[in-house]
Amino acid sequence: xxxxxxxxxxxxxxxxxxxxxxxxxxxxxxxxxxxxxxxxxxxxxxxxxxxxxxxxxxxxxxxxxxxxxxxxxxxxxxxxxxxxxxxxxxxxxxxxxxxxxxxxxxxxxxxxxxxxxxxxxxxxxxxxxxxxxxxxxxxxxxxxxxxxxxxxxxxxxxxxxxxxxxxxxxxxxxxxxxxxxxxxxxxxxxxxxxxx
Numbered sequence: 001x002x003x004x005x006x007x008x009x010x011x012x013x014x015x016x017x018x019x020x021x022x023x024x025x026x027x028x029x030x031x032x033x034x035x036x037x038x039x040x041x042x043x044x045x046x047x048x049x050x051x052x053x054x055x056x057x058x059x060x061x062x063x064x065x066x067x068x069x070x071x072x073x074x075x076x077x078x079x080x081x082x083x084x085x086x087x088x089x090x091x092x093x094x095x096x097x098x099x100x101x102x103x104x105x106x107x108x109x110x111x112x113x114x115x116x117x118x119x120x121x122x123x124x125x126x127x128x129x130x131x132x133x134x135x136x137x138x139x140x141x142x143x144x145x146x147x148x149x150x151x152x153x154x155x156x157x158x159x160x161x162x163x164x165x166x167x168x169x170x171x172x173x174x175x176x177x178x179x180x181x182x183x184x185x186x187x188x189x190x191x192x193x194x195x196x
Contacts, residue, residue, distance in 0.1 A: 007074035009164040010151045018148035031126040042114040063087040
């Protein structure tokens with residue numbers, strides 16, 4: 001189990017802006033890797049209502065269960081490595097992995113037996129060091145949608161914010177309100193449900 005404070009800035013991009021930045025930073029197709037996020041909540045959105053999120057990230061045959069919770073600055077991430085069998089049991093609503101995340105959910109008054117699988121978001125991602133942080137290029141696919149996003153992960157919120165805004169300004173990219181991936185996923189899921 002590990003905990004870390006996540007401070008990141010993000011901005012949705014158009015496909016043209018995404019390609020412009022990829023060309024500028026000389027990223028190749030081979031620099032991108034696929035990661036999959038499976039999202040979980042209760043049918044009553046108990047985690048979302050607590051401004052939290054629960055996911056399993058699959059990358060290189062490794063499975064990481066992550067609980068994201070609000071923090072004074074950024075988000076507090078609690079991560080636990082789980083086995084493929086534990087992942088499958090969680091996804092099929094058979095058993096929730098025992099550990100610190102289960103304890104934290106109990107503290108939030110969320111019964112782990114009520115946790116259900118909501119769906120998967122796939123992201124082609126490239127990362128590179130940039131100034132005092134890590135620049136992340138994401139092309140995500142979920143439900144009937146895909147989008148492009150630039151993230152900047154930093155340790156110092158003030159310095160990171162300035163560097164990120166300077167980069168957007170350099171390329172004349174407008175600042176756009178950008179929800180995190182799970183919110184975008186849920187919004188699209190809700191849109192699809194309303195059309196049925």
